[in-house]
């Protein structure tokens with residue numbers, strides 16, 4: 001076991017450009033035979049046949065202390081999503097003083113393991129340094145966007161699979177025009193900040209797919225309904241303006257206790273695709289905070305929930321990629337905000353805290369083959 005781990009580690013980390021496709025996985029001690037998931041090929045292997053990439057979000061290797069988890073990233077995924085390393089507060093903490101140490105560390109790791117990066121994210125209302133939050137005029141904000149977007153996008157040209165250019169532009173609770181989210185960008189430039197950001201990104205890299213990323217559109221209820229309507233209206237407007245947006249990034253932070261609005265979500269996605277946008281699933285996790293029962297029962301519920309969701313998306317269009325927000329339950333952002341009543345840890349990701357594959361992993365494997373559901 002130690003020997004095979006060592007061999008795998010050098011295969012993963014040692015050779016620039018080495019691919020892991022086809023890496024055989026020894027079943028870890030304690031794996032449950034019933035599923036036999038450990039013998040299945042890694043998720044990234046399916047890209048060859050389906051064209052769909054699998055990614056996961058994590059911290060940069062130079063800040064990441066969990067080397068074993070990092071190895072699993074390279075085994076399972078062919079996209080590395082910097083969870084925070086490319087956000088404005090990380091890359092331009094002071095005006096014009098760029099720091100790409102974390103982004104570069106991920107780029108190096110990705111190249112060594114035949115992975116691409118998903119660019120997350122250029123323009124967001126949060127994760128910005130004070131000097132950005134305190135901008136007050138349109139002129140200042142435009143100058144900041146121009147320098148930031150052109151520098152960052154140019155730096156990672158050909159290393160980025162797709163860019164989340166504008167992140168989370170809709171927030172009905174802010175009660176502003178067209179449900180735009182309140183942000184320094186909206187205050188200084190009005191809704192035109194979105195068009196400007198995409199044009200700057202396109203100028204800095206004419207090839208890379210550019211995404212608008214949003215969450216909270218999956219379920220029944222007045223708020224998701226309003227988000228879908230306002231997001232669709234925005235996407236329509238951007239098309240009319242010829243704004244260079246290629247894709248809608250569906251964040252897909254799912255909650256297993258909620259009910260999908262099948263008809264509305266399907267209709268929304270159909271309209272988005274009709275407008276010419278491609279779909280990506282970019283921040284997938286399945287929150288089991290309110291699911292009662294044993295671990296096995298909870299895992300069954302989350303797996304069913306994910307399958308139900310992917311069925312809806314795949315019935316409209318095959319997404320270009322599916323990325324989970326993390327890989328293993330040992331490290332998930334949800335921990336900070338959600339606690340289970342029974343005090344046990346959440347299980348929202350494809351691998352458990354011991355890095356064993358779970359039923360959620362199996363659902364992903366099924367859909368990543370691209371054959372589970374054909375668009376109707």
Ligand code: 9MR
Pocket residue numbers: 083084087127167251283333
């Ligand atoms: O998971 C991320 C967390 O570690 C960061 O502290 C936080 C602020 O930068 O962002 C989290 O990721 C968010 C993502 O960037 C955008 N969609 C929602 C994600 C979860 O909050």
